[in-house]
Amino acid sequence: MRLTIREALLSFRRAPVLSVLAVTTIAFALFVLGLFGLVAVNLRGALTQIEERVEIVMYLTRGTPVEVVTVAIGDIDAFPEVESVNYVTEDQALERARQQLVEFQGVFDDLATNPLPASLEIHLKPGFRDSRNARTVAQRLSGFRFAEDIRYGSDWVAKLDRLRDIAGVVGLVLGAGFAAAALIIIGTTIRMTVLARRREIHIMRLVGATDGFIRRPFLLDGALKGALGGAFAIALNYGAFLAVSRGLFQAAFFSTEQSALFVLFGTILGFAASALSVGRHLPSA
Amino acid sequence: MIRFNRVFKAFPKGSLALKDVSFHVAKSEFAFLTGHSGAGKSTVLRLIYADELPTSGTVRVSGFSTANLKRREIPKLRRRLGIVFQDFRLLEDRTAEENVAFALEVTGTRRSVIAPKVMRVLAQVGLAAKAQAYPRELSGGEQQRVAIARALVNDPLVLLADEPTGNLDERATRGVFQLLRDINATGTAVILATHDLDLVRQAPYRTIELQDGALVYDSAEEDERHEGVASQ
Numbered sequence: 001m002r003l004t005i006r007e008a009l010l011s012f013r014r015a016p017v018l019s020v021l022a023v024t025t026i027a028f029a030l031f032v033l034g035l036f037g038l039v040a041v042n043l044r045g046a047l048t049q050i051e052e053r054v055e056i057v058m059y060l061t062r063g064t065p066v067e068v069v070t071v072a073i074g075d076i077d078a079f080p081e082v083e084s085v086n087y088v089t090e091d092q093a094l095e096r097a098r099q100q101l102v103e104f105q106g107v108f109d110d111l112a113t114n115p116l117p118a119s120l121e122i123h124l125k126p127g128f129r130d131s132r133n134a135r136t137v138a139q140r141l142s143g144f145r146f147a148e149d150i151r152y153g154s155d156w157v158a159k160l161d162r163l164r165d166i167a168g169v170v171g172l173v174l175g176a177g178f179a180a181a182a183l184i185i186i187g188t189t190i191r192m193t194v195l196a197r198r199r200e201i202h203i204m205r206l207v208g209a210t211d212g213f214i215r216r217p218f219l220l221d222g223a224l225k226g227a228l229g230g231a232f233a234i235a236l237n238y239g240a241f242l243a244v245s246r247g248l249f250q251a252a253f254f255s256t257e258q259s260a261l262f263v264l265f266g267t268i269l270g271f272a273a274s275a276l277s278v279g280r281h282l283p284s285a
Numbered sequence: 286m287i288r289f290n291r292v293f294k295a296f297p298k299g300s301l302a303l304k305d306v307s308f309h310v311a312k313s314e315f316a317f318l319t320g321h322s323g324a325g326k327s328t329v330l331r332l333i334y335a336d337e338l339p340t341s342g343t344v345r346v347s348g349f350s351t352a353n354l355k356r357r358e359i360p361k362l363r364r365r366l367g368i369v370f371q372d373f374r375l376l377e378d379r380t381a382e383e384n385v386a387f388a389l390e391v392t393g394t395r396r397s398v399i400a401p402k403v404m405r406v407l408a409q410v411g412l413a414a415k416a417q418a419y420p421r422e423l424s425g426g427e428q429q430r431v432a433i434a435r436a437l438v439n440d441p442l443v444l445l446a447d448e449p450t451g452n453l454d455e456r457a458t459r460g461v462f463q464l465l466r467d468i469n470a471t472g473t474a475v476i477l478a479t480h481d482l483d484l485v486r487q488a489p490y491r492t493i494e495l496q497d498g499a500l501v502y503d504s505a506e507e508d509e510r511h512e513g514v515a516s517q
Binding site (some may be wrong): 003016156199200203204205206207208209210211213214 | 334356357360361363364367368374376378387388390391392393439475511
C-alpha cells in the first residue's frame, strides 16, 4: 500500500507539467459542468419560489357556521396533498381589501353590509404544486355543501407545469451533454498520463508484478487528479458565483453536500478513466 | 527446464512466426539463439516469458505449461526469469539503484531486504560505484549492466537476453558477454538471442539457429548424432 501511495505521488513529482496540465484540464471540464449545475440549481430555486404561490381558494356560502368550517378545516388538512389551511373570515377579507385597495377606501367606508365572502386558503405540499393535483383537490373541495366557488388560477398553474417540464428536459439533455463532454475530456487526459508511463507498466509486467499491483498506483493517481480537478472546479465556480452575485443578481451556490458530491464525481471519473486506460496496457495474454 | 514441443506461432495476419519448433534447454545451460532479424528469436523469448502464447504446441517453463497457464500465474512465471533487451528498458527518471530496486518493490519484497540485495547485484555487475547515477549519465555498456542487475535481483532460474549487445561497441560487448558467462557459472541458465556470429564463435556453447521461423540447426542434436556415430 505504501508503495502504491508513493508511486502515485511520485507521478506528480516526475511529470509536474503533465500532472498540472491534467488537473487543470479536468478542472475546466468540470467547471463548465459546474456552471451548468449552478444555472440548474438557481432555476430550480426560482421555480420553487413560484410554486409556493400555488394556492387554492374556496369561497364559503354566506352564513356557514364557524363550527362547520372548523370541522371542514380538519378534514381538508388531512388531505395528503395539503400543507396548510388558512381560514379568512368575512371581516378579515374586508380588512385585507381595505389595505390592498387603498384607492377604493371611500367605497369600503360607504358599505352598509360586508359584500365579501369568507374563504379557506389552501396551500399544497411541495411536489403537489401542479395543475393535476390542484384540480384533484379543487374537485374534492367542491363536494363540501358550503363551497360557493373554488379558484386556483388553473391557467397559470398549467403554464408553470409546462415551464417545469421544459426546464426538466432541457436540463437533462444539456446536463447529459456537458457530463459526456467532461467524461471524454477527463478520459483523454488521464489516458495521456497513463500513456506517458507505459514504459513503466511494460517493465513492471516483465519483472513479474501482478495486474492488481500495476493498476493500483494508476488508479490512485487518477482518483487524486480527479479530486484535485473537482476541488479546483468548485473554486472556479465559486469565483463565477461571486462575480454574478455582486455584479448582476442574487444567486444561490451549491450546498456543502452538493460541493462534496461534485468533488466525489471528479474523483470517480479520474478513477474510472485510469482503470480503462491502464486496462489497455495490460493485454489479456 | 524450458521445453518447446512442436510450437507454431501465427501472426495476426496469418503468416507463421514459428514453424514446428521443438527444443529443450536444461538447468544451468548456456544457449545461443541465432538467426537473421525476423527469424523468430524474439518470438521464442516472448513465448518463454508468456508475453505471447503458442498458436499450437506447448511451451513448458519451470513447471508452468502454456497448455494450462492461467493469467494470474504469469507474474509468478516471470519472477523465475530475468529479461534483458537490446534497448535496456530502464526508467530514465530513476537512478541505477532505484531501477534495480523497482523490480523487487513491484514483487512485494520487504524493504529491509531490498537495499542490501540491490547493492549485492550492482556489485556483481561491477556498478556499485555508480548506484546513484541516472541512466543518461551511464554509457551503453553500463546501462546494460544495470538492466542485467535488475534481471538478476529476483534470483532467476533463467536469464533471457534479447540482442543484449546490439547497441554496444566491441569492448562493451565483450564485457557484457563475460558478465553473462559469469552469471551462468553461478548456475543460472542463460538464453542469449543474437545475430552476432562473432559473439557465438567466442565460446563453445550450444547454438540453436532459426531461419524463417523454423529451427534449422541445434548443436546439441549435432553432438548427440556425433556421439551416436562414434559409439557405432
